[in-house]
Amino acid sequence: MTAEALVRATDVTRSYGVGALAVPVLHGVSLEIRAGELSLLMGPSGSGKTTLLSILAGLLRPTTGAVELCGVPISSLPDSAAARVRRANLGFVFQTYNLFPALTALDNVAEVLTLQGHSLREARAMALRSLAHVGLADRTHHRPGELSGGQKQRVAIARALASDPRLVLGDEITAALDSATGMAVMEILRGLVGPRRGVLIVTHDHRMERFADRIIEMEDGLITADRPGGHA
């Protein structure tokens, strides 16, 4: 496959703590995530999946090694510059949804867009399209408290999607959902994959493999397997 690399990690290590107390968590990970792929990052608890995801997103700095996000060496940029790169290229989805309880579904999506510089009108129009895309056109004025878990996760996906990111990252995004709802959410994420866009999801759930082009397995801070998934 020759699609463009969205994120490229080279010999990434990461330790938590300093000096004698430092605990190494990643032991030298090299990885490339390309557009047009939905990849799953799998592995036992504590193997370093979340740590790796945070480093790929530029939220955490590697102890050694380098990360390039959409061609930008994000791991060596100052925080504010890294934030701008994330703003332009990344969407996030979380296990806990992380929606503002006071805002409607529409505003949860739109307000992020206004922070990215869109006018409120523009942002609301974009948010509406994005919510329609995840099948929530009839729930735009509901607040998170009035939505089911699956619907909340779809609002979160709409938020991740609204600014048309190159890469969507998710950590355990179906862990709080029942299996049918989780599958429906994966279905939506599958639909986001396109020639310019890739998706990388951390999960424990092997039933998700059928949505994936690629399965990356980790153990003890190392990649132990990188194989095609059920969708490939």
Place this chain on the structure above:
Amino acid sequence: MRRIAIQSLLHDRGKFLAALAGVAFAASLLLVQMGLYAGFLSMASGIIERTGGDLWVMPRGIEVIDNSEPMSGAARAAVSSHPCVRRVRAMVYTFVSMRKPRGTPDAVTVVGFEPGGDPIVPSTFHRGLPQDLHAPLRAAVDHLDLHKLQIEGDPIGASLEVAGQTVHIAATTEGMRSFTLVPFLFTEIQNARRLLHLADDRASYWVVDLKDRRCVDDVVRHVRRHADLDAVSTEAFIESTENHWVKGSGAGSALAFTAILGLVVGVVIVGQTLYAVTREHMRELATLKALGASDGEIVGFVAWQASLLAVLGGGIGLAQSLIIQASIAQAGLVVLFTAPVVALGLGAVCFMCFVASLWSVRAVLQLEAAEVFK
């Protein structure tokens, strides 16, 4: 960020209302204390302000209107001889002992003024008219002092024994009370002289109106050439009198202490609310940070909430203080909301909300975007 912040604050009604009540409480406490202070200042110097004039002439050494001594008519002639002087008014202002209707000894301050002068010194009458004070040994007292003076029922025609003579109340005034709460007894100058056994040309003060305000300094120098006389501009006399009574007494400190207490209570209540709301939204704020929001934008979450509380709470506090002002006025205390008082009070409320927001600002600045995955 404004809408996220404000809607998140309003979402938790209970917390929002508690914080709002905290700001309003602090604001009204602050405004009323400052208004009382301004009121005390104006009570201390009220007579000088109402009498007006461009400068006041007095015996050497007098700094405060209340500590007066009679001067001779020679002083009047000395002042009048300056070409810039337009008018010289006599004023008697003397503390004398008296006996109340039920025989209790007490004291009043006799304020003797020239009739027909402009401005009329007891300027606001509750009952009666300035002319009613014209007959011999007629006087006016403030209607809020009647109780203290043991005058019950209709005050008009009631009598008091002042300096051994019987004085009849012919009118009552309104809002003419002294800082010391020793009642004023307003009389025309001739009646005052008669009460105090002063010769016809004597006065406690000579109040001077000038043809041109610009010659104040020159007239002051002119008066001071007389070894036993002094003169100060009306503004300076107001200031030294206010300094003596309000700033020199503990009144200012006591009011300031209460006001600061109100601010501290406000900081704690508002700080707690802002911090609780911020804590509850840490995940969402970390999400915004992960999505590329700057620290400045994240701080906006706290800043907008603090601003909303300051504006709404300050407004409610101001409305409350106006109600308190009206009810305190019935008890005879003056709460004065001048523009500087209101500006300073509301400014302090904004500062309070700013200080209260610092804990939350610190918390959001320490927030790591990587925490979104925790």
